[in-house]
Structures are given as structure tokens and as C-alpha cells.
Amino acid sequence: DLSGSHTGDSSYMCLIEDISAQKTQELALTEQVRSTSVLLSHIQGMAYRCKADSQWTMEFVSEGCPELTGYEAENIVQNRDVSYMQIIAPEYRQRVWDEWQRVIRQHKHYTGEYEIITRSGEKKWVLEQGQAVYDAEGNVEALEGIIFDFTEQKNKDQRIAYLQERDFL
Numbered sequence: 001d002l003s004g005s006h007t008g009d010s011s012y013m014c015l016i017e018d019i020s021a022q023k024t025q026e027l028a029l030t031e032q033v034r035s036t037s038v039l040l041s042h043i044q045g046m047a048y049r050c051k052a053d054s055q056w057t058m059e060f061v062s063e064g065c066p067e068l069t070g071y072e073a074e075n076i077v078q079n080r081d082v083s084y085m086q087i088i089a090p091e092y093r094q095r096v097w098d099e100w101q102r103v104i105r106q107h108k109h110y111t112g113e114y115e116i117i118t119r120s121g122e123k124k125w126v127l128e129q130g131q132a133v134y135d136a137e138g139n140v141e142a143l144e145g146i147i148f149d150f151t152e153q154k155n156k157d158q159r160i161a162y163l164q165e166r167d168f169l
Contacts, residue, residue, distance in 0.1 A: 045148035048084075051138040052104065052132065054097070055083035059142065068126070068149055070119030089115040089123065096128075104132045104140055113150060125154035 046069070047062040061073045075081040088096060092114035103110045110130045115123050130145020 029056055045146050047144075047146045048130075049133075049142050049144045050084065052100075052143050055079055055085045056143070068118075068124070068147060069116065070122075087116045087118075089117055091115075100143070107132070107134075110143075110145065113154070125150045 010144055020081045044064065045062075046057055046064040047060075049060040051059065053059040057079050059078070063073075065071060065073045065076060069076070069087055071082060071087075076087075085093060096112055099111055099112055101119060108131075110128065112128050113125060114124050114128070117123055119148055126147050127150040128145060128147045130143055132140045133144055134143045135141045
């Protein structure tokens with residue numbers, strides 16, 4: 001009883017809060033997510049967000065994942081069936097890990113070329129570009145980037161290098 005009297009009449013209090021600003025922010029975020037999804041669906045390659053752990057546990061991969069790796073997104077996300085570390089050709093794993101650790105310490109961007117092994121066993125050269133995302137205390141929250149199939153260009157470069165080293169006469 002809000003009136004303080006006990007006459008049997010009841011009083012009610014009603015609180016009303018204006019959430020227009022919150023709804024505007026939610027709509028803007030939804031539009032940003034939609035826009036990002038459209039953009040990522042049109043790139044040649046695989047965009048990703050992963051943990052900075054030894055398996056590169058993927059939290060997100062774009063629609064280019066199956067074309068690049070042969071695995072569907074759900075096979076890779078959270079290492080359900082395979083981790084991204086397992087997709088990297090064994091002879092490149094340590095080098096890629098070491099270079100990522102160096103750029104994380106220096107707060108720089110990562111760029112690297114290495115081979116992956118697809119689900120079907122095919123080897124592909126990839127070009128990866130990424131960066132660490134840091135929290136307010138400077139700790140690595142995640143790694144984000146994009147991985148492109150670089151096989152055709154790499155094969156051309158290797159063929160040119162081979163031809164330059166040979167004397168046709």
C-alpha cells in the first residue's frame with residue numbers, strides 16, 4: 001500500500017524507462033554484423049577470429065573456409081574435428097607459431113606464407129595476414145585475420161626461379 005492508509009484502496013507504482021537509445025544501438029550493431037557478414041562472404045579466402053593458443057582454436061571462420069581447407073566451418077570452430085594447427089603442414093607449424101609470438105610481443109601485424117593440407121590431402125600455399133586483439137590491460141584477447149590461397153602465384157614464382165637458374169644452351 002503506497003498511500004500509507006489501510007482503507008482498502010490500493011495504489012500502484014509504475015516505473016517507465018526510455019530504452020530508445022539502447023534499441024538504436026542494438027539496431028546499429030545488428031546492421032554492422034549483417035554488413036560484415038556480407039563483406040566477408042565476398043572475399044576470396046577465409047577470415048577468422050581465433051584464440052592465441054597453441055592450436056589456434058577458431059572462434060569464427062568465414063564462408064571461404066570450405067573452399068580453402070575442405071572443412072566446413074563447424075568442423076574447425078572450437079576444434080570440433082580438427083584444429084587449424086593440424087591443417088598447417090607440419091614443417092611450417094613451429095615457424096608460424098614463433099612468428100606470431102614475435103609480432104604479438106611487438107604489437108605488430110602478422111604476414112606469413114606457408115602450406116596447409118586440406119581435408120582431401122591436397123597441399124596449398126596460403127598467405128596469412130592478421131593481428132592480435134588486446135584487452136584494456138594489454139593481454140591478447142584473440143587473433144584476427146584473413147588467409148588467402150596463394151598456390152597459383154607461388155607455383156608461378158617457383159617456376160620463374162627454376163627457369164632463371166637454368167641455362168638453356
